[in-house]
Amino acid sequence: MSDPLVTPAWLAEHLADVVVLDATYLMPADADAAKQAYLDSHLPGAQFFPIDDIADKTSDLPHMMPDAATFGAAMAALGIDGQKPVVVYDRSPNHFSAPRVWFTLTAYGVPDVFVLDGGLLAWTAQNLPLESGDVTAATVAARDWVLGSGRVLSGPQMADVVAAGTRAIIDARGAARFKGEVAEPRPGLQSGHMPGATNVPFDTLTAPDGRFASAKTLDALLAGKAGDDTVLSCGSGMTAATLALGLARIGKQGSVYDGSWTEWGRGTLGPITKGD
Incomplete structure (x- = not known):
């Protein structure tokens, strides 16, 4: 599949x-x-x-x-x-x-x-069954899992990306937060976005019926803003992954800036801009 x-x-x-x-x-x-x-x-x-x-x-x-x-x-x-x-x-x-x-x-x-x-x-x-209570699986032997190179970006790595200006950056926050028109929900953070970033609010990837948007819709939302090495950001690294899932549906891979705006919004890593 x-x-x-x-x-x-x-x-x-x-x-x-x-x-x-x-x-x-x-x-x-x-x-x-x-x-x-x-x-x-x-x-x-x-x-x-x-x-x-x-x-x-x-x-x-x-x-x-x-x-x-x-x-x-x-x-x-x-x-x-x-x-x-x-x-x-x-x-x-x-x-x-x-x-x-x-x-x-x-x-x-x-x-x-x-x-x-x-x-x-x-x-x-669809009236499918539910259960209640906790479920514990039979444990399996631990194995070595290796984090894929470049899949997750740190703050300093993100600062390098912004400074270079060569990779697409897509921000999953709502438009008002991206533009810096409203205060951030977390205290102590500045409003706005990273220079060079574009905005695709994560909830636009869900269709009105609650299912994920079609590949055609995703292509219209993301393809023009995503490159071959796109970096995805949001408020705290959560909904950037929703964009990563959308990219995967159209055959592209995105990296996630893990700290996202919770880190960048502190103003210590690089510039912050407002508007579109």
């Missing part, structure tokens, strides 16, 4: 053959509420993926990419060893957090990782 999305109908037929992860993330960040939502109702056999826990805990930035040891231990605990496909979903109406988990796993080389098109809402719209 080359498409990184699967339908509810496909997943319902293959539940026994895949690892299912609930990647629900609620804003403002509330890990307890997200876990409780999972415990109340989730897809059969789904395990909860705690985005803020499977992360770099040494960073003062939220949910940064975990190091190889942290990632490997998490995969072993979730029963992921590359032998079964992995399907990730969330319960947002706009593919908010599942793509971040998809990106994390694919960046580390986990094969056959997919996102449930439309997430939990699409699943329940």
Whole structure:
């Protein structure tokens, strides 16, 4: 399967053959509420993926990419060893957090990782079954996973990209935040965007029916703004991955600036501009 999305109908037929992860993330960040939502109702056999826990805990930035040891231990605990496909979903109406988990796993080389098109809402719209309570998989032996070169950019690397001006940069935040017309939701951050960046709000990649936009729509939204080596940014590295998923659907690969505006908006790495 080359498409990184699967339908509810496909997943319902293959539940026994895949690892299912609930990647629900609620804003403002509330890990307890997200876990409780999972415990109340989730897809059969789904395990909860705690985005803020499977992360770099040494960073003062939220949910940064975990190091190889942290990632490997998490995969072993979730029963992921590359032998079964992995399907990730969330319960947002706009593919908010599942793509971040998809990106994390694919960046580390986990094969056959997919996102449930439309997430939990699409699943329940088809009257498919749900379960409650926690699910714990049989652990598997830990293996060495290697983060793909260039898939994730640090702050200094992003500063080099901006200074060079040779790579496409796409920002997934809403237009008002991108233009610097409204204050950032996180305190202490300046408003605006990186010089040279263009704007594709992540929620424009979701169709009105809740499914991911068609390849034709994605091509219209992204192809003219994306190059062969596009860097994706957002507020904190979450919805930049939604753009990465969109690029994957049209045969392109994007790198994610992990710190995104939570880091750049501090004003210490490089210039900030406003407007279009």
